[in-house]
Amino acid sequence: MAESCLPLLVQVLRAPATAAVLEAPDWDRLIRQARHANLLGRLAHRVADVCDMAALPPPVQRHLDSARNFAAAHARVVHWEVNRIRRALAPLEVPVILLKGAAYLLSGSPVAVGRVFSDVDILVPRARLDAVEESLYWAGWLTTHHDAYDQRYYRQWMHELPPLRHVRRKTVLDVHHNILPETARLHPDPEKLIAAAECIDAPDLHVLSTEDRILHSATHLFHDGEFEHGLRDLVDLDGLIREAAGAEARFWERLPARADELQLSRPLAYALRYCREILGTPVPEAMRQWTDRALPGRVTRGLMDALMARALRPPHPSCEDAFTAPARWLLYVRGHALRMPPHLLLPHLLRKAVRSEE
Amino acid sequence: MNAIEPDRLPGQLAGSGICIRTGPFVSRIQSRLSAVAAGLALLYPDYPLADPDGFTDFQVRLYTPNPLRRWWRPQVQFAMDGRIPFKPLPLSQAYPLLEWGLNWCITSHMHHYLLIHSAVVERNGLGVILPGEPGAGKSTLCAALMLRGWRLLSDEMAVIDLDSLELIPVVRPVSLKNASIEVIRRFASEAVISPPALDTLKGTVAHLRVPRASIERMDEPARAGAIVFPRYRSDAVPAQAAPETPGRTLLRIAQNTFNYSLLGERAFHALTAVVQASRCHDLAYAELEEAIAWFDRLSGEADG
Numbered sequence: 001m002a003e004s005c006l007p008l009l010v011q012v013l014r015a016p017a018t019a020a021v022l023e024a025p026d027w028d029r030l031i032r033q034a035r036h037a038n039l040l041g042r043l044a045h046r047v048a049d050v051c052d053m054a055a056l057p058p059p060v061q062r063h064l065d066s067a068r069n070f071a072a073a074h075a076r077v078v079h080w081e082v083n084r085i086r087r088a089l090a091p092l093e094v095p096v097i098l099l100k101g102a103a104y105l106l107s108g109s110p111v112a113v114g115r116v117f118s119d120v121d122i123l124v125p126r127a128r129l130d131a132v133e134e135s136l137y138w139a140g141w142l143t144t145h146h147d148a149y150d151q152r153y154y155r156q157w158m159h160e161l162p163p164l165r166h167v168r169r170k171t172v173l174d175v176h177h178n179i180l181p182e183t184a185r186l187h188p189d190p191e192k193l194i195a196a197a198e199c200i201d202a203p204d205l206h207v208l209s210t211e212d213r214i215l216h217s218a219t220h221l222f223h224d225g226e227f228e229h230g231l232r233d234l235v236d237l238d239g240l241i242r243e244a245a246g247a248e249a250r251f252w253e254r255l256p257a258r259a260d261e262l263q264l265s266r267p268l269a270y271a272l273r274y275c276r277e278i279l280g281t282p283v284p285e286a287m288r289q290w291t292d293r294a295l296p297g298r299v300t301r302g303l304m305d306a307l308m309a310r311a312l313r314p315p316h317p318s319c320e321d322a323f324t325a326p327a328r329w330l331l332y333v334r335g336h337a338l339r340m341p342p343h344l345l346l347p348h349l350l351r352k353a354v355r356s357e358e
Numbered sequence: 359m360n361a362i363e364p365d366r367l368p369g370q371l372a373g374s375g376i377c378i379r380t381g382p383f384v385s386r387i388q389s390r391l392s393a394v395a396a397g398l399a400l401l402y403p404d405y406p407l408a409d410p411d412g413f414t415d416f417q418v419r420l421y422t423p424n425p426l427r428r429w430w431r432p433q434v435q436f437a438m439d440g441r442i443p444f445k446p447l448p449l450s451q452a453y454p455l456l457e458w459g460l461n462w463c464i465t466s467h468m469h470h471y472l473l474i475h476s477a478v479v480e481r482n483g484l485g486v487i488l489p490g491e492p493g494a495g496k497s498t499l500c501a502a503l504m505l506r507g508w509r510l511l512s513d514e515m516a517v518i519d520l521d522s523l524e525l526i527p528v529v530r531p532v533s534l535k536n537a538s539i540e541v542i543r544r545f546a547s548e549a550v551i552s553p554p555a556l557d558t559l560k561g562t563v564a565h566l567r568v569p570r571a572s573i574e575r576m577d578e579p580a581r582a583g584a585i586v587f588p589r590y591r592s593d594a595v596p597a598q599a600a601p602e603t604p605g606r607t608l609l610r611i612a613q614n615t616f617n618y619s620l621l622g623e624r625a626f627h628a629l630t631a632v633v634q635a636s637r638c639h640d641l642a643y644a645e646l647e648e649a650i651a652w653f654d655r656l657s658g659e660a661d662g
Contacts, residue, residue, distance in 0.1 A: 024409075024411075024412045024413040025411055025412070025413070027413050028412070028413045028414055032417075032439050035439065036439070036440075036441075057413060058382075059382070059383075059384070059413050059415060060413065061470075062382070062415075062468065062470040062471075063415070063467070063470075065469075065470040066467060066468055066469040066470040067469075069469040069470065069617075069620065069621060070469050070620065072622075073469075073619070073620040073621070073622065076622065316439075316440075317440060
């Protein structure tokens with residue numbers, strides 16, 4: 001992918017110093033692309049790190065400043081939510097493993113700077129799921145899906161409880177017992193994830209290990225059908241990989257080994273391929289050979305390239321073409337097919353389609 | 359906006375839209391709806407237009423979401439940058455929806471500023487914040503003050519710069535609700551008021567054009583010198599003013615601040631400084647004339 005074909009947002013995320021020379025119409029496009037991609041806070045911090053903010057056009061300063069204030073408020077709220085979750089679960093003496101956004105934030109990762117997300121996600125051992133749900137219930141987190149079918153869908157097939165919403169604060173909590181549905185084609189062993197988790201605040205607060213955080217993020221993006229935050233998730237992966245590669249000497253040996261162990265080589269291979277192509281993530285030569293082996297054959301790979309080239313652009317009209325909508329639809333179908341085998345999936349989709357008409 | 363010939367306005371709105379500047383914000387407005395064109399022609403003739411190729415803060419569009427409902431219960435949808443924040447409303451509310459939508463654009467995206475739900479007026483260098491406690495009649499009083507020579511900064515929100523603590527004008531038409539539409543018509547026969555939209559969530563709503571003098575000074579910030587909590591009360595004859603303590607004023611105004619918890623400590627410090635620099639009052643009134651006389655004395659004292 002030639003750099004000049006990249007959306008403006010991606011160009012500036014790759015080289016934030018170029019923001020200093022943008023003209024008003026570019027900013028007009030850039031801020032809209034970033035807002036639609038849920039990356040305005042991230043962009044604002046990257047630009048502020050390398051540019052003299054006072055030299056930018058005043059309206060632009062206001063939008064970037066607003067996004068940074070919004071992200072800072074969001075971080076405060078998440079810290080408080082995590083504090084409440086720990087308090088609710090403390091009597092159980094169960095490890096609370098934060099996933100995704102909350103994990104990046106509480107572990108102090110640079111990926112969390114300016115990042116805004118909607119839910120807090122935690123992982124707990126499946127054996128303790130009922131006790132966790134009950135304790136959360138008494139602390140005010142109630143289930144959101146009251147339909148018997150939805151409850152069964154989540155509890156029988158999914159890797160998480162139906163989302164819980166706090167009765168007073170209206171915040172949403174997803175309680176996972178695995179990182180992929182029971183019915184999915186790949187089966188990472190949650191015991192292994194839990195065993196390797198790192199404690200960030202004793203006794204209970206954990207995050208997944210460095211490699212597992214990357215593998216989870218890759219799995220979420222490349223083994224699921226939701227690409228609304230595709231570029232945001234790819235930017236996360238880029239940040240996580242750069243952070244880990246800079247901090248751990250043997251990272252590039254441990255990452256593929258762990259991916260093989262958890263049966264997550266394919267999602268990781270996609271992550272490395274598109275991170276490198278789109279965001280210029282540094283990946284060593286040896287890893288590229290591993291990636292080649294882990295990716296599907298030429299035909300599938302070509303198709304995925306074509307789909308991802310669209311799904312990983314900012315979801316803004318300035319970045320879309322006639323094939324964007326079909327590409328997203330195909331990826332949505334692919335995500336569902338990876339989630340559930342056809343004999344479960346078809347009745348499920350049929351039921352959803354009929355019900356949405358009501 | 360006078361530069362656009364009236365018969366070319368609908369075409370331009372339907373095409374690439376027009377970029378209106380209200381204080382620091384530029385909004386690109388696109389719509390094929392005749393009510394939007396008529397409302398803008400009536401209420402915005404004196405506003406400056408911004409460079410259509412420059413930076414725009416908000417790109418908003420009003421349109422009928424479902425063409426099948428063109429005759430049967432037609433609707434209007436508001437979109438900002440292609441995203442839809444609200445459910446559609448009956449088409450008769452198209453113009454109020456534009457104004458509400460523009461308010462939402464600011465209160466949801468401009469956390470660079472402290473944003474208080476209140477009217478703001480100024481005279482003789484005295485900026486007055488009138489916080490919007492529900493049913494208090496801040497818009498009515500604000501409209502009357504504006505029609506009697508006070509400069510309008512905003513009828514809907516105080517926009518405060520967090521560093522300089524100045525009040526930033528975001529001059530837009532004043533929203534009048536229910537009985538206050540008739541009250542203002544009687545109060546000033548020269549007032550230009552848009553056709554009322556009936557049965558909205560807020561009852562009957564109409565918008566009042568802002569005098570040119572306020573629009574011409576939209577780039578001139580003001581300093582807050584007074585915070586007044588107005589309350590319309592039919593038995594308050596004569597008007598009764600009572601000083602309010604700084605502490606209680608802070609608590610009451612914080613409750614009316616859109617992004618108080620979002621800005622956290624910075625909001626607290628900014629509000630504290632604004633309250634400390636202001637005289638704080640409750641004002642109960644039954645007659646607009648008496649309330650205006652009270653405000654004029656307030657600004658006269660500031661002058662002396």
